[in-house]
Amino acid sequence: MSEADALGxxxxxxxxxxxxxxxxxxxxMIIGVGVAFFQALTQVQxxxxxxxxxxxxGFFxxxxxxxxxxxxxxxxxxxLFLRIATGFK
Structure with missing residues (x-):
């Protein structure tokens, strides 16, 4: 295995x-911006x-x-397993 293989x-x-x-x-990120906007509008901290x-x-x-x-x-x-089996050829 060469450095190029490892880097790839x-x-x-x-x-x-x-x-x-x-x-x-x-x-x-989108939900966070929406909640921050809601908190800024309503002053609920x-x-x-x-x-x-x-x-x-995130779950959905x-x-x-x-x-x-x-x-x-x-x-x-x-x-990756195929490359290991063939010796990175």
Whole structure:
């Protein structure tokens, strides 16, 4: 295994982590901005109000994108095992 092989694997793994976390992080950001706007309008400064909607939205996003995320992770793992079996040729 050369340095280029290792760098390629790390690059693919980082990109996969970004793609898998993207929907959950994006929805949490959108919900966070909406809750902050609501708190600014109503002057309700409840700390737990920011966390509960993010957790609920994250749960539903994981339910919606779970199959796609699992399929991406499966393909990456199969490619990695195949490269290990063939000796990175």
């Amino acid at each position: 694997i790390v690059q693919q793994a980082i990109w996969l982590a970004i793609v898998l976390a993207g929907p959950v992080v994006g929805s949490a 409840e700390m737990t109000l920011t966390f509960v909607p993010k957790i609920i939205a 996003i994981i339910l919606l994108t779970g199959n796609y995320s699992g399929a991406l992770l499966k393909v990456f793992t199969e490619q």
